[in-house]
Amino acid sequence: MPEGDTVWRTAARLDEAMRGVTLTRAELRWGALIDADLRGAATLGVVSRGKHLLHRLSTGVTLHSHLRMEGQWRVERAGDLTAAQAGNHQVRALLVTDSWAALGLRLGMLDLVSTDREGDLVGHLGPDVLGPDWDAEVAAARIAASGVSIGQALLDQRNLAGVGTMYAAECLFVERVHPWLPTLDLTGQQIRAVVTRVHGMLDRGRRGAIQSTTGDLRVGERTFVHARSGRACRRCGGEVRLAMIGVAPQDRTMFYCPTCQGGLGPTDDGRPQRPLGAGPRRSAYRGSSGR
Numbered sequence: 001m002p003e004g005d006t007v008w009r010t011a012a013r014l015d016e017a018m019r020g021v022t023l024t025r026a027e028l029r030w031g032a033l034i035d036a037d038l039r040g041a042a043t044l045g046v047v048s049r050g051k052h053l054l055h056r057l058s059t060g061v062t063l064h065s066h067l068r069m070e071g072q073w074r075v076e077r078a079g080d081l082t083a084a085q086a087g088n089h090q091v092r093a094l095l096v097t098d099s100w101a102a103l104g105l106r107l108g109m110l111d112l113v114s115t116d117r118e119g120d121l122v123g124h125l126g127p128d129v130l131g132p133d134w135d136a137e138v139a140a141a142r143i144a145a146s147g148v149s150i151g152q153a154l155l156d157q158r159n160l161a162g163v164g165t166m167y168a169a170e171c172l173f174v175e176r177v178h179p180w181l182p183t184l185d186l187t188g189q190q191i192r193a194v195v196t197r198v199h200g201m202l203d204r205g206r207r208g209a210i211q212s213t214t215g216d217l218r219v220g221e222r223t224f225v226h227a228r229s230g231r232a233c234r235r236c237g238g239e240v241r242l243a244m245i246g247v248a249p250q251d252r253t254m255f256y257c258p259t260c261q262g263g264l265g266p267t268d269d270g271r272p273q274r275p276l277g278a279g280p281r282r283s284a285y286r287g288s289s290g291r
Helices: 004-018 031-035 136-146 150-155 165-174 188-205
Strands: 025-028 043-049 052-057 061-066 072-077 091-096 100-105 109-114 241-245 252-256
Touching (some): 004 043, 004 100, 004 188, 025 031, 031 109, 061 091, 136 150, 150 188, 165 188, 165 252
Antiparallel strands (some): 025 091, 043 052, 061 109, 072 100, 241 252
C-alpha cells in the first residue's frame, strides 16, 4: 500500500494540474456514484490526509479516494488521452479539464460527500505526519496510551496518519527498538524519538520520486530492513527477518533484525527465510498498512 509520502505527492500533482480549472468531463465508475454529474465544477484544491485523498470542488462536494494496495492516480495531457485509456476497465474515476486528465485506477475507496462532512471519512485519523495539523506530542501520547506493541501502534492511523509498513520497520530499526515491545515498556523519550524519526523519514520521502531511507537510490539498496528478509543486516551482518505483527485479520508484515532489535518476534518461528524474490517463502509478504 502506498505510504503517506506517496499519497502526498499524488495530491500535489493533482492539485497542480486541476486547481482552479473546470471539469469538462467527469465519470465515477463506482456503484451509485455512476450517476453523479461533476461537469462544470471547478477544483478548489486537492490535499492528502494520511493515506486519503480529498479533491474539493466548487459545488461544495469532496471526492474522497483511497489507493489501498494497488490504486493510483495518473495525470495525462487531455489532448493525449486515448479512447483505450479512458475505457480501461481499471479506471474507477475519470476527471478531465481542457488541459489535463486525471485517471483513478484500481482505487480502493471512492466517495462523494459534502465538503463540510469530510470528517465522517477522515475524522478518526490522528495527526497527519505530513499535514499542517502535525503534532508530534499528540502522536507520541496516543502511541504511549495505545497499550499495544510499538510496531502495531505506529501502523494504527488513529495514532498518527500516513505511516505504513516500510517506514514503521525502518524507523524502528534505526532507533534499535523491538517492533513487538509494548508501548507501556518504552519511555516517553524512546517513543518521542521514534515519532521524530518516522516524521523525518516521511518528510524526506515526499521530496523525491524514489523512496529511500538509506540515502542510496540504487535498486535493492534503498532500505535498511524493509523487504530484505533472509539478507544480511547492514548494521550487524545478522539475518533480517519477516514476521506478522498485530491481530488478524488486521495484522501486517514487519521486517526487522533480531540481533540489533532485541531478539525474535513472538510470531517468528525462527525458521530460515529466503530472500524475497528468491523462491518459495514461509509467509506471504503483505505491504498493507491499514487505512
